[in-house]
Amino acid sequence: MPLRLILRNLLKRPLRFTLTAGALMMAVFLVCVLQSLVVALDAGVREAKSDRIVVQSAVSLFVGLPLAYQSKIETVEGVERAMKMQWFGGIYQDSSGFFAQFGVDTDRLLEVYDEIRIVEGSLEQLRAGRTHCLIGKGLVQRYGWEPGSRIPLQSQIFTRGDGSPWEFTVAGIYESDSASIDENTMFFDFRYLEETLRARGETEIDAGTYILRIAPGTDAVRVMAQVDSMFENDAQRVQATSEAEFNAQFVSMLGNIPFFVSSIGGGVLAAIALAVLNTMIMAGREQSRDVGILKALGFTDRTVFAVLLGQSLLLCSLGGFLGLGLARLASGPISMVLSTQFPGYEVTPGVLGQAAAVALAIGLVAGITPAWRARKLEVVDALRGEA
Amino acid sequence: MTEPLIVLEGVSRIYRRGGEQLHALDKVDLKIEAGSFYAFMGPSGSGKSTLLNLIGGLDRPDEGSLSVAGQPLAALSGADIARWRASSVGFVFQGFNLIPVLSARDNVELPLLLAPLSRAQRREHAAHALELVGLSDRADHRPSQLSGGQQQRVAIARSIVTDPTMILADEPTGDLDRAAADSVLDLLGRLHEQLDKTILMVTHDPRAAAAAEYTVHLDKGRLESVERNETPAKA
Structure with a gap:
């Protein structure tokens, strides 16, 4: 019966109930989305491998490294493989057709990135032609490409002499379970780029960067220090960093987005918490006489406290549950839309748990004030309508 | 001579507003036997409702002592007095005071939630109480779907469903037309006669007071007189 009383009191004003639950639903949905963006940004850092090292120019990421460095780096003890990786900056059709493309040593790709799993085509097919490329599953979903598809790209960095687009042919499709591997990326043979440029x-x-794979048990800090010192007096000084550090640095280039996004989420929640508090205070005042009746009938202060708090918790649980459901449902479409900017966007159970906890916390905060007032209400005042 | 059910000795209730003190009740002495029917009369502000609230444990006296069935109410904690009310007192109010979002059956069942009864037992008791007040066919109606008289009968059903020792009625006929008021008074009379309930009723209406065995007159918080009515009127 107290549950029925809680429910009926909530549904007594259906419009107010619907609007408040709807506002909470949208807030929880927004928090899930924003938090998922933060998680997606952080995924590259979180799931970075400790046995991978990124070597870049000490001046800037935008300054290239001589090709001769590759063989020298591989002489450092503990380095198993060093792979060139060159940002291509190609656009497919128009400015909205942007995704990451890298020229790499295709023979080393799967050794350095062993999380990559080729699900269609093969490494041999990739290496069989200079213009062949390997694309992620995300690009297949986005453009409907398949092995054999031809992809013309205009690079913002590397132009061909005649102004024509660079032509690529899909030789394989990859996927990965690791968030550090973006499934919206295209890998192609660095030699295609090199030979074309030399020809003109x-x-x-x-090379933009070198990605090193170090042997198990190797001291990564020692390797990084050795690589750095190796080119200290060379034409181009280098900076070797762990993959996690490199990814974090890449994210920080976008500014403190996690803080910014979290601040927006926090602001939305604070506004909704105040709105729910206002609703619950109004509901509490409207139920003053009911509280007096319950107390007169022998219900304790604790029970009336629970009845009022229960309404707030139920309201917020319902709004929160709907918000969580919406976030889950919209996860796929949002992931598609944001695949370039936020690869790996996914509403994780952790995010859902945090959002659910936040919804319950709002329910608790909004419910305590009217519940405490009801607890303190004198029966005589409540029945007289003086409360 | 049996012990009185209710004993008030020098009971005062003083309200403080600003620097002023208002004696809502001023040193009232009264003894009420179990199974009797009392009407409290007096002008507005005479202390009738205050007296009823004190006896029902809804309020506490500032001075004097008040015992019910030998139990000084001042000795009970807030939670204990709530439990005592749940088991020993039934309330009927002028404005009916039903929970608007609950049906008549649920309203009557409400006090039984505090008793160790199964859901089926609660339903059975509520149905019986509604039958006693002649509203079995209105069990599923919400208060807003009932007339004033019917709402008051639901309130009476709620007041008796736990089989309390006494029923405290504050202006139970105040908001009703004559016919509905007579029906409520008849019901209270039957509860008194047939179930031997102690009934204390605050009223302005001399016709309602005529149904009681005793009439207590109050004025400005003081007890003026207690009259015995040799032939209580039947509604």
């Missing part, structure tokens, strides 16, 4: 007379061709 360019001599200074370099």
